[in-house]
Amino acid sequence: MKIKTLALLACALAAVAAPSRAEPTTDPGTLKIVVVEALVRGESRVDDYVRMEQVFTDVFNGRKWPLKVAVERFASNTPDDGTQLRIFYKGIYPEGPDDLVFHAWMILYTNGVKHDFGMVNYRYNPRASQSEESILEHVVRGAAVVAADKVGDVLYPKKGGAKP
Numbered sequence: 001m002k003i004k005t006l007a008l009l010a011c012a013l014a015a016v017a018a019p020s021r022a023e024p025t026t027d028p029g030t031l032k033i034v035v036v037e038a039l040v041r042g043e044s045r046v047d048d049y050v051r052m053e054q055v056f057t058d059v060f061n062g063r064k065w066p067l068k069v070a071v072e073r074f075a076s077n078t079p080d081d082g083t084q085l086r087i088f089y090k091g092i093y094p095e096g097p098d099d100l101v102f103h104a105w106m107i108l109y110t111n112g113v114k115h116d117f118g119m120v121n122y123r124y125n126p127r128a129s130q131s132e133e134s135i136l137e138h139v140v141r142g143a144a145v146v147a148a149d150k151v152g153d154v155l156y157p158k159k160g161g162a163k164p
Contacts, residue, residue, distance in 0.1 A: 029083060031060065031067040031151075036074065048089070049073055051140050056087075059144035063152060084109045085151060090119075092139050099125050100135060104142035108151055117150050155160040 033056050035049055053071040060069045067083065090103035102122040108115040122142040126135040 029067050031065075031069050032084040033057075033060070033069065033071045033081065034073075034086045035071065035085060035089055036086060048092070048141070051136060052087070052089070052144075055137065055140045056144045056147070059141065059148050060151075063148055064158070065152070067155075074079070082109075083111070083114065085147065087147070092136065095123070099123050100139050102139045104143065106147055108154055110154065115154050117147075120146055120150070122146055 029069065033065075035052055037049070053073075057069050057071055060067075086107045086109070088105040088107075090105070092100055092102050095101045099106045100123075102120075102124075104120055106117040106120045120143060122139060124135065124142055126138070
């Protein structure tokens with residue numbers, strides 16, 4: 001008796017867990033953000049990637065686009081399928097006495113079509129009392145907003161980039 005009950009329960013669970021063929025899939029797709037950077041650059045490079053992963057994900061999710069955001073590292077040989085933003089990160093460094101500039105070459109691939117955004121720079125002039133973490137957060141967030149504007153103009157041209 002217990003075997004029959006367990007068999008019926010297993011069949012019921014399998015039927016509930018199995019995807020229905022009648023339901024259309026509503027997968028919105030994934031925007032992969034691939035960060036490509038040199039392997040040997042200094043101690044803060046791990047922090048740069050983690051900061052970029054968090055900030056770019058936050059900014060892109062804030063746009064309320066029907067895309068999931070996934071961030072990867074060192075995947076320069078990733079196939080050009082789906083929707084993918086490649087960020088060839090060059091670093092954050094000063095160009096003048098009172099500024100910090102984010103530098104990265106960015107390319108968007110949409111199902112194999114290449115949209116080259118070229119070198120994307122974002123300049124930030126920090127306040128004297130601002131902490132280093134806060135400064136770097138502002139620099140990366142500014143670059144993420146610039147990148148999201150460019151991606152939005154390509155993916156959603158009628159909405160003007162779907163700004164928040």
